[in-house]
Amino acid sequence: MKTQDNGDKEKEKMTFTLEQIKDAVKAKGYKWFESGIFNLNIVGIRNSETGSEITNKFDDLITVSYKTDKDTWVYWEADCTTDPGKHWAENLFNPNGVAILVPGQYRKSHTIGKHKGKYLALKQCGKVKVYRDDNRNANYDLNPRSIQEGLFGINIHRASATGTSKQIDKWSAGCQVIADNIKFDEFMSLAEEAAEHWGDLFTYTLIESKDVKDETV
Numbered sequence: 001m002k003t004q005d006n007g008d009k010e011k012e013k014m015t016f017t018l019e020q021i022k023d024a025v026k027a028k029g030y031k032w033f034e035s036g037i038f039n040l041n042i043v044g045i046r047n048s049e050t051g052s053e054i055t056n057k058f059d060d061l062i063t064v065s066y067k068t069d070k071d072t073w074v075y076w077e078a079d080c081t082t083d084p085g086k087h088w089a090e091n092l093f094n095p096n097g098v099a100i101l102v103p104g105q106y107r108k109s110h111t112i113g114k115h116k117g118k119y120l121a122l123k124q125c126g127k128v129k130v131y132r133d134d135n136r137n138a139n140y141d142l143n144p145r146s147i148q149e150g151l152f153g154i155n156i157h158r159a160s161a162t163g164t165s166k167q168i169d170k171w172s173a174g175c176q177v178i179a180d181n182i183k184f185d186e187f188m189s190l191a192e193e194a195a196e197h198w199g200d201l202f203t204y205t206l207i208e209s210k211d212v213k214d215e216t217v
Contacts, residue, residue: 014075014077015061015077016045016061016063016077016212017075017215018065018073018074018075019215020212020213020215021041021043021045021063021065021075021212022041022065023212023213024207024211024212024213025041025043025105025205025207027211028105028207028211030105030205031105031107031203033066033203034067036067036197036198037066037067037068037069037197038066038067038068038190038193038194038196038197038198039066039067039194039197039198040064040065040066040190040191040194040202041063041064041065041066041205042062042063042064042122042156042202042203042204042205043062043063043064043065043205043206043207044060044061044062044063044080044082044176044204044205044206044207045060045061045062045063045082045206045207045208045209045212046060046082046083046103046206046207046208046209047059047060047208047209048208048209048210048211049209050083053138053139053140054083054086054089054138054139054140055083056085056086056167056168056169057081057166057167057168058079058080058081058159058165058166058167058168058177058179059079059081060079060080060081060082060083061077061078061079061080062077062078062080062082062156062176062178062187063075063076063077063078064076064077064187064190066190066194076186076187076190078178078179078180078183078184078186078187079164079178079179079180079183080176080177080178080179081168081171081172081176081177081179082101082176082206083100083140083168083172084098084099084100084168084172084173084174084175085167085168085169085170085171085172085173086168086169087168087169087170088170088172088173088174089133089136089140090136092134092136093173094132095134096132096134096146096148097132097133097134097135097146098132098133098134098173098174099130099131099132099152099154099173099174100130100131100132100133100140100142100174101128101129101130101154101174101176101206102128102129102130102131102147102206103206103207103208104128104129104205104206105203105204105205105206106126106127106128106203106204106205106206107126107203108125108126108201108202108203109124109125109126109127109128109202109203109204110122110123110124110125110126110155110156110201110202110203110204111123111125111200111201111202112188112191112192112195112200113125115155115157119157119158119161120188121155121156121157121158121188122155122156122157122188122191122202122204123153123155124151124152124153124154124155125151125201126151126201127149127150127151128149128150128152128154128204129147129148129149130147130148130149130152130154130174131143131144131146131147132146132147132148133146152174153174153175154174154175154176155175155176156175156176156177156178156187156204157175157176157177157178157184158177158178158179158180158181158184159171159177159178159179159180159181160181161181162181163180163181164179164180164181165179165180166179176204176206
């Protein structure tokens with residue numbers, strides 16, 4: 001598992017650090033879970049450089065930060081998309097438009113369950129907010145007037161069952177989708193361990209990469 005903690009001597013290269021994510025979450029006024037072991041901070045990071053452009057690439061991140069004992073923190077991250085793919089932006093199955101999750105913290109928004117009845121993932125069980133874009137062009141219109149709140153099936157799941165997917169295509173119509181199946185299995189192992197300690201409800205936080213401060217500054 002790609003992790004980062006106080007005792008890890010062979011750290012794989014990470015895009016961010018636990019401290020950067022924690023500081024960004026707290027700066028937004030969101031809850032950062034620090035008590036107990038496997039109290040997961042699941043934080044998605046949307047690539048701000050993309051802006052409103054539809055890229056169809058897995059250019060975002062999903063991160064998990066948690067304790068394994070009183071003093072040891074672990075940081076994990078994986079490539080993902082927090083935006084819908086080009087296919088569903090151009091081929092709407094909802095007349096209101098394709099769903100784009102609004103950045104924010106959604107407390108107890110997800111639970112372990114089967115994605116489309118096929119395999120275990122984190123399923124949306126609490127209300128979230130989404131933008132709706134119905135113009136089928138090359139840009140996401142993040143219009144505050146289009147925001148809807150409710151249950152839309154914004155799950156956290158994987159792309160292909162094998163390998164690492166490079167293009168979003170049909171994998172996301174608004175879901176948060178992990179590109180690599182092995183990384184997704186790691187993610188779900190963490191969720192299942194956390195459920196044994198804290199119950200089967202998870203908070204999901206979505207921020208933008210511009211909200212994460214450069215450590216060199």
